[in-house]
Amino acid sequence: MCHGGQAHVPRRPATEPSAQSDLKEEVLATGEQLKEFHETMVRIMVWENTLMRMVDEGKVSGFYHPGRGQEAVPVGAIAALGADDYLMYSHRGCGYQIARGLSMTKIFGDFFSTSVGTTRGLGAGIVHHAAPELGILGQSGTIGGCFPIAAGAAFSAKFRGTDQVCICFFGDATSNRGTFHESVNVSAAWKLPVIWLCENNRYGVSSKIDDMTGNPNIVDRAPAYGIPGATVDGFDPEAVYHVTLEAVERARRGEGPTLIEAHTYRFRGHGYGDAQPYRTKEEVQEWMKKDPIPRLAARLLAEGVATQAELDVAYQKAQKEVDDAVEEALNSPFPPDDRIFEDLYA
């Protein structure tokens, strides 16, 4: 089977639980791959900025939870997957779907409830986009519903004798669902090929993770289940790529799951119109200094991997892709009224 054809990188041992990755000292990805990471993060950002404008214009039904600031996690992690691996995305932005190759037209179509969307006009917001051909299995509207399903998909891969893996993205708050325990526990007991990737952005809606669990280091749960854990800088797509690749390869070798905790932060409110009374502007501004997009851009320039002109082109290309997708999705018809009665039963 195909593992996706990504540029492979030097291997390094699995990180210990709670150990910060010190990946920056190694040359881990090729210049071309880093440029791709930058380009994909830009596409995700431009897509979200445009979607939020569409929300302002009243074109969107359904919830949206902005993901600005967290782009490096889906971009780095999904680059480590093969073509037929499974993915359960998180409720934070649409970076996962975009990084995995789902067309922006289809995503916009779901947000606009037009027929071109993956749900063919039924509508989807932050959840319910799906693309089986890309391994995108959909998502549970109830937070934490992803865990048992991801474990089940990983079980299925193992049962069928494939070397597919399943990656499950979730936030720090979601790790407090009981489904997390049941699913990580069984994945450890049965050595299921699953990667549990926690994006710790410090908040669940308004609640600080430090107030919601006795030990806010989610990765520390890994040894309790007898599985490897790793922390990673969630603003560095290369570091995320590397640590995910380790976990993917371990899963393919039949050695079971890994719990990864990516430290990140969301720059926008939880949902649209969130006044954010739970945190200060100063706190947000401090974290925004870690913005993964300018940070990678600066590195690309400093290392001579890309020129400023090339980086500017990435923005122009992304804006054109987004604008074309919006136009196509808006021009797609709404479904006929009897659409709501289709697809309940096979």
Place this chain on the structure above:
Amino acid sequence: MPREMTYAHAIGEAMAEEIERDPRVYLWGEDVGVYRGAMGVTAGLLERFGPKYIIDTPLSETFIAGGAVGAAITGLRPIAEMMYSDFLMVAGDEIVNKAGKWRWMHGGLFKLPIVFRMPEGVAGGGGPEHGQSPEAFLWQAPGLKIVIPSTPADAKGLLKSAIRDDNPVCFFEHRGLYRTRGMIPDGEHLVPIGQADIKRTGSDVTVIAWSLMVHRALEAAEEVAQEGISVEVLDPRGLRPLDFDSIIKSLEKTGRLVFVHEAPKSGGPAAEIIARISEEALDLLAAPIKRVAAPDIPVPMSIRLEPLYVPQTSQIVAAIREVVGG
């Protein structure tokens, strides 16, 4: 040649035949392997198919149900044993919101061929959390089929159909029926889902009952037959899809209805069907409908108190007399 076997054995045989027939079918649940399931229903399956197909899970109902969803949308056909149907409430999100809606809410891109085997009913000391008949909870769960066999032949034939169905099926087995015996037709025995069965033909009154209550209804019918009352016992064999046509057909003949179920009366499974009759076929009724159901209390644990909860044959007899005499 038709063979006699128990309801439990019929369920085990259905699973064995379907696992044999389709390598995507497997069974998982708590203690379904060497322990043979909490009720012994899975006896012999581990020895025959091995641990790849007969899988003991951790005590994790959300995984048993939600993991089955993940396995089904990636190509397998799980049979998930919930040990007790009461655990529907433990894994409610996985069964109702995930299994029931995944296909619809993701644009029809997935199939969910899952059977949730859910042993239900009062059967000697189970009590409030191990003795319910929770099928009415699922009236509000579109996307889930609801199948309930009352005899060994129906259990085998309906379970085989459920396993072959491309949709999630909640399959309620009555724990009090596991040791009951009946004849199983020879060869490939399939009972279509959504087809009622007339368990006794009659002309004066229709008694709708399923699961263990079919047997009480048949006893009551026999008793009142001596008084010259002719009872038709209709077993819908499940609630979704509901064979409403057969109910109408029987009411056209009898014009009278007694409804029996083991769940509490208020909001119970009868309520919806009776509402539909009143909307679509009120003119067929020559007398008010009577419900014989459990009172609106939890299931008592004491075996001495159970009969005060579960509908008894004498109550069904009284209801029949009232409806026919009135």
